[in-house]
Structures are given as structure tokens and as C-alpha cells.
Amino acid sequence: MAKCISAPFPSFTHRPLALFSRVSISPKYANARRLWKMCSASSSDTLVDNGPVKEVRKSLEVASKKEDEYGDLKSWMHQNGLPPCKVVIKDRPSHDAKHLPIHYVAASEDLQAGDIAFAVPDSLVVTLERVLGNETIAELLTTNKLSELACLALYLMYEKKQGKKSFWYPYIRELDRQRARGQLSVESPLLWSDAELDYLTGSPTKAEVLERAEGIKREYNELDTVWFMAGSLFQQYPYDIPTEAFPFEIFKQAFVAVQSCVVHLQKVSLARRFALVPLGPPLLSYCSNCKAMLAAVNGAVQLVVDRSYSVGDPIVVWCGPQPNSKLLINYGFVDEENSYDRLMVEAALNTEDPQYQDKRLAAQRNGKLSVQAFQVCVGKEREAVLEMLPYLRLGYVSDPSEMQTVLSSQGPICPMSPCMERAVLDQLSDYFRARLACYPTTLSEDEALLSDADLDPKKRVATQLVRLEKKILNACLETTVNFINQLPDHSVSPCPAPFAPTLK
Numbered sequence: 001m002a003k004c005i006s007a008p009f010p011s012f013t014h015r016p017l018a019l020f021s022r023v024s025i026s027p028k029y030a031n032a033r034r035l036w037k038m039c040s041a042s043s044s045d046t047l048v049d050n051g052p053v054k055e056v057r058k059s060l061e062v063a064s065k066k067e068d069e070y071g072d073l074k075s076w077m078h079q080n081g082l083p084p085c086k087v088v089i090k091d092r093p094s095h096d097a098k099h100l101p102i103h104y105v106a107a108s109e110d111l112q113a114g115d116i117a118f119a120v121p122d123s124l125v126v127t128l129e130r131v132l133g134n135e136t137i138a139e140l141l142t143t144n145k146l147s148e149l150a151c152l153a154l155y156l157m158y159e160k161k162q163g164k165k166s167f168w169y170p171y172i173r174e175l176d177r178q179r180a181r182g183q184l185s186v187e188s189p190l191l192w193s194d195a196e197l198d199y200l201t202g203s204p205t206k207a208e209v210l211e212r213a214e215g216i217k218r219e220y221n222e223l224d225t226v227w228f229m230a231g232s233l234f235q236q237y238p239y240d241i242p243t244e245a246f247p248f249e250i251f252k253q254a255f256v257a258v259q260s261c262v263v264h265l266q267k268v269s270l271a272r273r274f275a276l277v278p279l280g281p282p283l284l285s286y287c288s289n290c291k292a293m294l295a296a297v298n299g300a301v302q303l304v305v306d307r308s309y310s311v312g313d314p315i316v317v318w319c320g321p322q323p324n325s326k327l328l329i330n331y332g333f334v335d336e337e338n339s340y341d342r343l344m345v346e347a348a349l350n351t352e353d354p355q356y357q358d359k360r361l362a363a364q365r366n367g368k369l370s371v372q373a374f375q376v377c378v379g380k381e382r383e384a385v386l387e388m389l390p391y392l393r394l395g396y397v398s399d400p401s402e403m404q405t406v407l408s409s410q411g412p413i414c415p416m417s418p419c420m421e422r423a424v425l426d427q428l429s430d431y432f433r434a435r436l437a438c439y440p441t442t443l444s445e446d447e448a449l450l451s452d453a454d455l456d457p458k459k460r461v462a463t464q465l466v467r468l469e470k471k472i473l474n475a476c477l478e479t480t481v482n483f484i485n486q487l488p489d490h491s492v493s494p495c496p497a498p499f500a501p502t503l504k
Contacts, residue, residue: 157251
């Protein structure tokens with residue numbers, strides 16, 4: 001007798017991009033539209049806009065002069081209430097000569113764990129409460145599942161239209177400089193070309209990128225909802241209907257820029273939980289094994305460091321328990337030491353199975369669903385396989401009397417013959433081999449690519465990602481093959497299973 005269903009596996013959820021509900025534009029705003037088309041002086045550039053090489057070079061010269069004229073971000077912050085702190089802003093070269101160097105926050109003095117590196121006052125933090133005028137409206141929008149990132153991106157685009165008149169001009173200029181790049185100088189795959197996305201062939205991350213991009217498009221199509229519902233935006237920009245003022249590509253780049261630097265604050269109201277913090281990301285480097293986090297404390301957002309730093313060392317913060325696929329999509333980097341890395345394996349009971357309803361009930365009794373997602377965490381591949389096997393065994397039960405035994409038993413048990421166990425393990429091993437075959441390169445070829453110092457940075461992070469994914473899948477395959485070899489007679493032929501579960 002073998003276990004048929006194992007204990008529940010903790011589920012991991014990722015909040016999808018929220019969608020706006022459609023709000024039609026009243027005919028009385030038709031004149032406003034025409035007026036905007038004739039009179040608007042909107043700039044076509046964006047938080048992370050691209051352009052021809054000559055224009056880019058010219059923009060770099062202009063940006064450098066602007067910095068000399070207006071001072072750096074930290075100076076502006078001190079002028080507007082930032083108390084003395086223990087950090088400075090430094091820069092490192094960009095891999096692309098067309099782009100300005102990457103700025104980053106570094107220690108200005110030796111620091112010890114527990115020291116407060118900086119405390120940014122709330123007056124210098126951008127939240128939905130500030131964007132939408134009052135907390136009631138902000139909570140209404142978030143409760144109705146409108147995207148906080150879209151609201152923040154829209155606000156910054158409107159502020160950028162004001163140019164130097166905007167209070168946030170120095171901060172927006174800094175976001176422009178960073179161009180939605182992480183500290184490795186790579187943009188999110190959301191801004192990659194189709195050819196560059198092919199670097200992710202075989203990885204489920206490629207589909208995630210495309211799905212997220214579609215979500216951003218839906219957000220854009222509903223932007224006018226925020227404009228009408230948020231009184232503060234409507235009063236400040238009465239003729240600038242969002243979808244007419246900003247082309248989709250501009251919004252997409254702004255959205256990704258905001259995504260790369262937004263901070264999720266804990267123990268605050270809904271209207272303040274997503275914040276843009278100058279001196280925060282992307283100037284701070286993310287690290288998966290760091291425990292320091294930006295926190296709301298006494299009217300400020302402060303950072304208490306979790307380790308010692310010498311003068312000039314880059315300051316790092318924790319990015320949360322995110323797998324490398326999310327780190328790449330959100331921030332443009334992959335962490336080789338990420339202990340939170342994982343892949344998903346989805347198993348589903350066969351709906352054509354005459355005993356489907358009984359099996360679904362048995363699965364539910366043991367904390368599983370008819371379509372079950374299994375998370376395979378790095379370093380815990382064996383545990384993940386052991387979690388999957390009982391579920392798969394349930395799908396292979398074919399005798400009605402055996403199914404009744406499963407349903408009536410006190411524990412999750414079912415009879416499993418050697419040939420049936422072999423069939424279960426063969427299906428799982430074939431599945432892992434098929435996933436590995438979807439990648440166009442092998443692990444050894446990935447290693448060779450990564451040894452090239454001149455490898456394109458986007459291709460480098462993509463290769464790092466797929467290499468780590470393959471390691472997880474290979475560990476799962478090795479575990480499954482070991483189980484096959486441990487069968488009493490591992491040469492036994494697998495039994496046919498017309499209603500075996502599906503894996504994807």
C-alpha cells in the first residue's frame with residue numbers, strides 16, 4: 001500500500017495585473033479633446049524613452065548640464081526635508097555608451113548592522129494617497145482592483161509634462177536616467193525586442209512576459225477611468241485625457257520604470273502601501289539573502305541595514321521571496337544565490353476519467369485540487385517530487401473497488417502495483433525530459449556563453465535564468481530516475497493508464 005495523497009504543499013500566489021472597469025467619456029468632453037489636440041504642448045519623451053543615436057548623445061549632454069544646474073537627487077532631497085543620512089549617490093558605467101551611467105546608493109561612512117542609513121520623510125514619498133488626493137478615493141480604487149502601478153505611472157507622466165515646474169522634477173529626472181534598468185544595467189524583458197525575448201525560449205518566463213505585457217495594454221486602454229475618478233488629476237489636467245496625451249509605448253515604459261522601483265510598505269493603509277521612495281530602488285540594489293527592508297516609521301520611510309558596510313560599498317535591500325523569473329521581469333536581474341527560486345509543475349486529473357468525481361473528492365479531502373500547481377523550490381527538488389507522486393498515483397487508480405477503498409480509508413492510501421508505480425514514475429521522468437528539450441541550449445553550452453566577458457547583458461541574464469531553471473529540472477529528473485532504480489524490479493514494464501493525469 002502506498003500513499004496516494006500527501007500533505008498540502010504551501011501555495012504561492014502572485015497578484016496579477018489588475019484591470020480597469022470601462023468608463024465611457026462623456027460627449028461634453030469632446031471639445032476638450034479637440035482643444036488638447038490643437039493646443040497641448042505635451043512632450044513626446046517618456047520616463048525611459050529611446051531615440052536615434054545622435055539624439056541620444058545630445059540628450060546625454062543635456063542631461064549632464066541639467067545635473068550641474070539643478071544638483072543631484074540627494075541635494076534636492078536635503079533642500080526639501082531629508083535629514084542628515086549616511087549614504088551618498090555614486091555611479092558605475094553603463095554597458096551601453098548611449099546611456100548615462102547607473103546611479104546607486106553607497107555608504108558614506110562605515111556602517112554596522114542596525115544603523116539607520118537614511119529616513120526619507122513622507123513629504124518626499126509618492127503614494128496613491130498623494131496621487132489621488134485623498135485616502136478614500138485611493139482605497140476605493142484599490143478595493144475595486146485597479147492597478148496601483150498604473151496610477152503611479154500616470155501621475156508621474158502628468159508631472160513630467162510640467163517639466164521644471166513639477167516639484168518632482170529632480171526625482172523624475174533620476175528615473176529617466178535609470179531607464180527602468182536594474183543595478184546590472186539591464187531593462188526588464190517587458191522592454192525587450194522580439195529577438196531578445198527569444199533568449200528566453202524554453203523558459204515559462206517568456207510566456208509570463210507576454211502575459212504581463214498584455215495586462216499592461218489592458219491597463220492602458222482603461223486609463224481614462226483613473227482620470228475621471230481621481231478628482232485631483234482631473235482638476236490639474238482638465239484637457240489631458242490620458243489615452244490621448246500619452247501613446248501606449250510611453251505608458252508602457254513609464255509603467256515598467258515604476259514597477260522597477262516601487263516599494264511595498266508593511267503596516268500602512270491601502271493608500272500608502274505602494275510607494276516610490278527617492279534613495280530607494282532602483283538606486284538601492286536588491287539582494288535575495290538580505291533582510292534589510294524599507295519600512296514606514298514615524299512619518300518617514302527608513303532603511304536599517306542588516307550588515308556591515310565600508311565607505312563606498314553599495315547598499316542592498318531584500319526584494320522579498322521572489323523567484324528569479326520575477327526578479328528578471330520586475331527588476332532586470334537574476335540572483336545566482338536566490339534561495340527562493342522555484343519552478344511550477346501543474347498536474348490535472350483527467351476529466352474524461354469515469355471516476356473523475358471520486359478522485360476530485362479524494363484530492364480535496366487531502367488539500368489538493370483537480371488542477372494542482374506544485375512549486376519546485378531550488379534545493380528541495382526531491383521533496384517536490386515526493387509531493388507530486390501521491391497525486392499522480394491517485395490519477396492512475398482504475399479499479400472502482402480500489403477507488404472506494406481510497407475514499408473510505410482513514411488515511412490517503414491506495415493500492416499500487418509495481419507496474420503502475422513504474423508508469424507513474426515514467427510519466428514524471430518523461431515530463432522533465434520534455435521540458436528540458438524545449439530549451440535550445442544545453443547546460444554546458446550555457447556555461448560556455450556565460451564565460452564570454454563580452455556577452456550581451458540581456459543575453460547574459462536570460463542565460464543565467466534558463467541555466468538555473470535547467471538545474472532544477474535536472475535535479476527533479478535525477479530524483480525520479482533514482483526512484484525508478486529503487487523499484488523491486490525496475491525492469492518491469494509500466495501498466496497502461498488510459499486516464500493518467502496530465503502534466504504541464
